[in-house]
Amino acid sequence: MARTATAPGAPTTRLGKAAVDFDDRLIVAGPLRRTLNKVFPDHWSFLLGEIALYSFIVLLLSGTYLTFFFDASMREVVYNGSYAPLRGVEMSAAYDSALDLSFDVRGGLFMRQVHHWAALLFVASIILHLLRIFFTGAFRRPRETNWLIGVGLLVLAILEGATGYTLPDDLLSGTGLRIISAIILAIPVIGTWAHFAVFGGDFPGELIIGRFYIVHVLLIPAILLALIAVHMLMLVKQKHTQFPGPGRTEHNVVGNRLFPTFAAKAGGLFFVVFGVIAMLAGLVQINPIWLWGPYNPAQVSAASQPDWYVMFLDGSTRLFPAWDINLPGDYTIPALFWPTLILPGILFTLLALYPMIERKLTGDTAAHHLLQRPRDVPVRTSLGAMAVTFYFWLMISGGNDVIADKFQLSLNAMTWVGRLGLVILPPLVYVITYRICLGLQKHDREVLEHGIETGVIRRLPHGEFIEVHQPLGPVDAHGHGQLAYGGAPVPKKMNQIGGARRAIRGFFTPIEEPTAVELEQRREARGLAAAEDRDLTTSGRPSEGGRPSEGGKPQEPRD
Amino acid sequence: MTTHDTRPGSAGGADTPGPLHGGPDDDYTPEQLAAMSRDDLDRLGARYDGVQVLHVDPGPEPGSALERRYVRQVGAVFMLAGLAAFAFVVVYVGSGWFLPDWEWTIDAGTWSSLFTPLLGLLMGLSLTLVGVGMVLYSKKLLPHETAVQDKHDGSHFDRVTTGATLVSGLHKSGLARRKLITRSLAFMGGGLGLMLLMPLGGLLKNPNTGNPLGRTSWAQGVRLLRDDGTPIRPGDQVPGSLETVFPAVTGGNRESDAATMLIRLRPEQVAVDRPREGQADFGYGDYVAYSKICTHAGCPVSLYEQETSRILCPCHQSQFDITQGAKPIFGPATRALPQLPLALDDEGYFVARSDYIEAVGPTYWNRERI
Numbered sequence: 001m002a003r004t005a006t007a008p009g010a011p012t013t014r015l016g017k018a019a020v021d022f023d024d025r026l027i028v029a030g031p032l033r034r035t036l037n038k039v040f041p042d043h044w045s046f047l048l049g050e051i052a053l054y055s056f057i058v059l060l061l062s063g064t065y066l067t068f069f070f071d072a073s074m075r076e077v078v079y080n081g082s083y084a085p086l087r088g089v090e091m092s093a094a095y096d097s098a099l100d101l102s103f104d105v106r107g108g109l110f111m112r113q114v115h116h117w118a119a120l121l122f123v124a125s126i127i128l129h130l131l132r133i134f135f136t137g138a139f140r141r142p143r144e145t146n147w148l149i150g151v152g153l154l155v156l157a158i159l160e161g162a163t164g165y166t167l168p169d170d171l172l173s174g175t176g177l178r179i180i181s182a183i184i185l186a187i188p189v190i191g192t193w194a195h196f197a198v199f200g201g202d203f204p205g206e207l208i209i210g211r212f213y214i215v216h217v218l219l220i221p222a223i224l225l226a227l228i229a230v231h232m233l234m235l236v237k238q239k240h241t242q243f244p245g246p247g248r249t250e251h252n253v254v255g256n257r258l259f260p261t262f263a264a265k266a267g268g269l270f271f272v273v274f275g276v277i278a279m280l281a282g283l284v285q286i287n288p289i290w291l292w293g294p295y296n297p298a299q300v301s302a303a304s305q306p307d308w309y310v311m312f313l314d315g316s317t318r319l320f321p322a323w324d325i326n327l328p329g330d331y332t333i334p335a336l337f338w339p340t341l342i343l344p345g346i347l348f349t350l351l352a353l354y355p356m357i358e359r360k361l362t363g364d365t366a367a368h369h370l371l372q373r374p375r376d377v378p379v380r381t382s383l384g385a386m387a388v389t390f391y392f393w394l395m396i397s398g399g400n401d402v403i404a405d406k407f408q409l410s411l412n413a414m415t416w417v418g419r420l421g422l423v424i425l426p427p428l429v430y431v432i433t434y435r436i437c438l439g440l441q442k443h444d445r446e447v448l449e450h451g452i453e454t455g456v457i458r459r460l461p462h463g464e465f466i467e468v469h470q471p472l473g474p475v476d477a478h479g480h481g482q483l484a485y486g487g488a489p490v491p492k493k494m495n496q497i498g499g500a501r502r503a504i505r506g507f508f509t510p511i512e513e514p515t516a517v518e519l520e521q522r523r524e525a526r527g528l529a530a531a532e533d534r535d536l537t538t539s540g541r542p543s544e545g546g547r548p549s550e551g552g553k554p555q556e557p558r559d
Numbered sequence: 560m561t562t563h564d565t566r567p568g569s570a571g572g573a574d575t576p577g578p579l580h581g582g583p584d585d586d587y588t589p590e591q592l593a594a595m596s597r598d599d600l601d602r603l604g605a606r607y608d609g610v611q612v613l614h615v616d617p618g619p620e621p622g623s624a625l626e627r628r629y630v631r632q633v634g635a636v637f638m639l640a641g642l643a644a645f646a647f648v649v650v651y652v653g654s655g656w657f658l659p660d661w662e663w664t665i666d667a668g669t670w671s672s673l674f675t676p677l678l679g680l681l682m683g684l685s686l687t688l689v690g691v692g693m694v695l696y697s698k699k700l701l702p703h704e705t706a707v708q709d710k711h712d713g714s715h716f717d718r719v720t721t722g723a724t725l726v727s728g729l730h731k732s733g734l735a736r737r738k739l740i741t742r743s744l745a746f747m748g749g750g751l752g753l754m755l756l757m758p759l760g761g762l763l764k765n766p767n768t769g770n771p772l773g774r775t776s777w778a779q780g781v782r783l784l785r786d787d788g789t790p791i792r793p794g795d796q797v798p799g800s801l802e803t804v805f806p807a808v809t810g811g812n813r814e815s816d817a818a819t820m821l822i823r824l825r826p827e828q829v830a831v832d833r834p835r836e837g838q839a840d841f842g843y844g845d846y847v848a849y850s851k852i853c854t855h856a857g858c859p860v861s862l863y864e865q866e867t868s869r870i871l872c873p874c875h876q877s878q879f880d881i882t883q884g885a886k887p888i889f890g891p892a893t894r895a896l897p898q899l900p901l902a903l904d905d906e907g908y909f910v911a912r913s914d915y916i917e918a919v920g921p922t923y924w925n926r927e928r929i
Binding site for chain 1: 589592593604605607608610612613624625628651654661662663665675676677678679680681682683684685686687688689690691692693694696697701703704705706707708709710712762763764765766767771772786803805812813814815816818851852855856857858859861871873874875876877878887889890891892893894920921922923924925926927928
């Protein structure tokens, strides 16, 4: 519009004019300003989801590179590349091209390992992110839908990993594929039909690598990408949750604006994640397929393990007893069906429905934007700890042969320990976690009521010894604190409320004027620093720049 | 006619923004905005987005020792990142040119065994330092501001008006009344959905034609061959040993279900050998042959511990006792390994007497019926 071009204050620089030209055409200034002004709360645990997102970007980049060289075909060829020990060996074109990628493409091995490490990190950060969401109650209304999408992303990520694991067609991945084939066959009624639909015939057939390839590089990534986009859009729309703290309410978000602070930090995190993956990929060898050799149905190596995120299924398969169910008419439900399909089905269904289950049980249908500390919700925390124990116990059992070997234990004993532990440990962990939660809650209340233990012991005139406590706020006639618990961390050490002097900055030599720091300290001690608004800048801990409130000097308890 | 043509009937009237355009542009004239400082404009825009900047902790004072120090730190980190990136380029490009060759060699300790670690180290270092530099920058040099953004609940006005638009549209369509159309639409939707799913039928294949799951290449008179293609005579193996054998057909050693273990029992094993019912004559002398494909998940059962007569599957630790007809004695497997009936041919080499009499490999729904 003409008005903008001639208006006073219209940009005179070339860049400014270009920006106006751009906005004339697309009218993005408004939405862009809203985006730049968006406020993000600051907490380390909010970075876990970001790590997952960034490893996904690394996966897309490195995976695209790999497709330039990989030949997803089961055609038999004779290897004739640089790796001498396998020259002349018959193998599939897939394995051959994966070897070429490792040995005859400059930097190809590095890229392959980047892809594999990024995949491991991707699933790991998804699971950690999920645990953070779970234990802080971030899935509560209005975020149940995003929780569901998140669980869907986790399942897809695992499937994506499993199909990718199969592609190189080495001995290890072929063994994995054979087990996948057995699992599909184990489905009651339709198992053989499903197997023939997936494999195009009996195991292994000629098609499976090509089919898994397109699933791995197109189908699942496309769905992942779409779901991640929805996941993030919903996050933006619903705004981020935050931990309770000074000035933080259900109706605001306290933190940094996207630009420039959050953008700089998030961009920095992306580079660190990428850098760590690159370093792992170069320095820590992963899946050296040339050592396994081509797949041969008659061969297997000891300690065949899947990638870590499938290991809980391997563990459940090892632990499940040999219980085939024989039905009349000579039909069988194989034992394999329960630990590999029913168990993960139940686990993921429970996980997905947890927000609805909790809503039903607690009757809490209100919208929540403030997070909870795990100790304040002992039942949920204990349930989560129980589920985590169950999961990790299965995961450890997935490597029970390695443990038995390394520690010279009986393999059969390990299996029985696994079976019994799976039944006994989760309830035990539930009870222990519950008690710990209650203990922590009580201690918070105790400190709010009586103050922080100062470690100063005083002898009263009549000979009694008492410990001096520092109240956190005003006290009543009996010396009891009157602060209510607000769901935020309670300081438990004198240093956290400014009991210690601030250190003067500088490593070898001070870079601050010591006298200036001292003056500042003295001002603060008198409570003169006009910093009412500072309460909002941090959690209130002096280590982060807060200062003691009206608590005053240590007082002796009066009762 | 031009876009500026405003004669009645040409483009519908004067080209001026409608009365609903409005917004902050009406509240603030360009002159007012031009009179404001950049910071004030920033705060003003933020206020329109429901954001209030409560507090700004300015970064270190410009020109102070503290600032110079932080600038040096951040600059050094970015410099190192660039250095590592260039070093990566040098290693990548230079290997095989002015640096030693990167390609794989059998000797350890060569440049080729350093190539990938160097690439990873340098790229990782470079990227990590970029990240560290950015975080340092935002922590040490950017002003720390605390902003609060309001969170709005849904607007009642929006709900009511949107609802009215939706419902009136639906009402005008008359679909609620015109039952014939809704029914035909439902019918059409079902048909269309099914039709579009149909091509997936191309994936289906009848697993029961030709009984591929229940059969292998073993048949009467098919020789037992080692992986290298040589046949086996009864005297070739020492007692207590195991050899993997394949049917003497083309590609027999690559077949997924045909791999078989030929085991020569030790005398004390022969003494306690209790074959499965009806399969007492399947062995030949002190030789027995069992399928190598685990009946649990199809892995090759490979680890033979001859002192205990046990065969262990390395995938899920099922254990089979070969002196009891290879019946499972521990782990998740439920069925014994199928036994291959053995005989000798005219030249004295081992041959199969028939195919396995049951399906080999993992259990499935109708396995007993095949």
